[in-house]
Amino acid sequence: MFAIMTVTGADSTGIIAAVTTALAELDVNIVDVSQTLMSGYFTMILRVEFDDRQTSITEIQQRLKPVAERTQQAIRIQSEDLFTAMNEI
Numbered sequence: 001m002f003a004i005m006t007v008t009g010a011d012s013t014g015i016i017a018a019v020t021t022a023l024a025e026l027d028v029n030i031v032d033v034s035q036t037l038m039s040g041y042f043t044m045i046l047r048v049e050f051d052d053r054q055t056s057i058t059e060i061q062q063r064l065k066p067v068a069e070r071t072q073q074a075i076r077i078q079s080e081d082l083f084t085a086m087n088e089i
Contacts (some may be wrong), residue, residue, distance in 0.1 A: 001050060001079065002047060002053070003047075003057060003078060003080055004045065004046070004077070005019075005076065005080075006046075007042070009074055010043065012042075018070065018071050019071075019073075025049070026060060028060060029048060030046055030047075033046045041079040057078070060077055
């Protein structure tokens with residue numbers, strides 16, 4: 001399954017490391033990533049792939065909740081199909 005994850009918040013050291021480590025621990029593969037920093041505000045968008053028979057989006061959300069709290073980021077994930085449907089015109 002493919003999913004889209006967004007990470008946003010004030011910039012600080014270790015955000016990318018914390019997020020990618022948590023994903024690796026869940027065997028979630030990062031297929032594509034874009035990140036930017038504007039006026040101290042960090043934004044990262046990831047396209048990830050994982051076996052949804054072994055790991056659910058809910059499980060990924062739960063695992064990333066303490067990462068979001070520790071790094072003071074808003075971390076959201078949704079299936080790529082849902083993301084695409086919501087953003088089509």
